Amino acid sequence: MAAFRRRLHIAAIVKRLIGLAVLAFAAIALLVGLLSYQFWPADLLTFAWSYVLATGLAILILTLWTRRPVLIAIAVAGIAISAWPIYALPTATEASGPTNLKIVTANLFVENARPPAEFVAFLRSENPDIVVLQETTGAWQDAIVTSGLFPYESSRILPARDHMKVFSRRPILSETSLTPTSVKGRRLKQPLRLTIDTGARPLVLYAIHPDTPRTLRQWHDRNDYLALTADSIRNDPKTSDIIVAGDWNTPLWSPYFRNFLRDSALVSTARTLLPAITRFSLRLRSYLFIGAPIDHVTVSPGVALRSWRTGPEFGSNHLPVLVELEIGR
Numbered sequence: 001m002a003a004f005r006r007r008l009h010i011a012a013i014v015k016r017l018i019g020l021a022v023l024a025f026a027a028i029a030l031l032v033g034l035l036s037y038q039f040w041p042a043d044l045l046t047f048a049w050s051y052v053l054a055t056g057l058a059i060l061i062l063t064l065w066t067r068r069p070v071l072i073a074i075a076v077a078g079i080a081i082s083a084w085p086i087y088a089l090p091t092a093t094e095a096s097g098p099t100n101l102k103i104v105t106a107n108l109f110v111e112n113a114r115p116p117a118e119f120v121a122f123l124r125s126e127n128p129d130i131v132v133l134q135e136t137t138g139a140w141q142d143a144i145v146t147s148g149l150f151p152y153e154s155s156r157i158l159p160a161r162d163h164m165k166v167f168s169r170r171p172i173l174s175e176t177s178l179t180p181t182s183v184k185g186r187r188l189k190q191p192l193r194l195t196i197d198t199g200a201r202p203l204v205l206y207a208i209h210p211d212t213p214r215t216l217r218q219w220h221d222r223n224d225y226l227a228l229t230a231d232s233i234r235n236d237p238k239t240s241d242i243i244v245a246g247d248w249n250t251p252l253w254s255p256y257f258r259n260f261l262r263d264s265a266l267v268s269t270a271r272t273l274l275p276a277i278t279r280f281s282l283r284l285r286s287y288l289f290i291g292a293p294i295d296h297v298t299v300s301p302g303v304a305l306r307s308w309r310t311g312p313e314f315g316s317n318h319l320p321v322l323v324e325l326e327i328g329r
Helices: 002-035 040-066 069-087 117-126 138-147 216-234 255-264
Strands: 101-107 130-134 165-168 172-177 192-196 203-208 241-247 295-299 304-310 321-326
Touching (some): 002 069, 040 069, 040 216, 101 117, 101 295, 117 138, 130 241, 165 172, 165 192, 241 321
Parallel strands (some): 101 130
Antiparallel strands (some): 101 321, 130 165, 172 192, 241 295, 304 321
């Protein structure tokens, strides 16, 4: 009898703990949803949001064991609040015709210790039409130039382009850095706008790499960078296909990613509630593959999507993202 009472007591404690976990999860989901636009720490939590959502699903499973309808309802509500920001994103339509543009975007990682040959072999295998790179060094630029894979390229003066680099099989007709509002005493990063001849409709490509929001100032700089890019897109010809690619330092769950899509009228090429990790921890890679989806490709509504996938590791703390598109429809 005493053992039975002890089990009942333990079960009651476990149910209380599950109840507290449900309430904590729902509260975090609600507060981040409400405050992440106004407050930097709340927006930072969106970098780990896939893990928050996975934790919520685990809590829901435990809550089903309690058979308490109110707790179950709260857990479901928390999951719905957590998933809604990405579920509600406008996404590219599925391609009905043949793929006629493949894009690779990759952050090469300025401290990458591996030789460029591995990445060049990946490009040779995938045969993309356009490659958008971030944190490009002279050695990596020279290796890709020497490969002869791409007859056209953006400026070789990497510091002037914030170490972003674009290689293309299609002619690059123009290349311009967008000029942000100056801030006294420091240089702000600049999005890169290119026009590319596809033989059909004009293609406007934006290569971007805003600051990572490690500090409050960098958070504001990143948000201003995205707003500047969206403002430029609004002034682009409506007859153009538009693509934005790069390391956004902005997860899909961030309100600033949603705001960018709203303000630019572009759509996302990522379609899943739990998108693939593109930026991960090299320090923990031997034990855990943890990170965030912050490398994106967005397109104008007239561009259709055939596929989205990540490429292999090549020494960077980012995975390359490959997107196959149908343009000029």
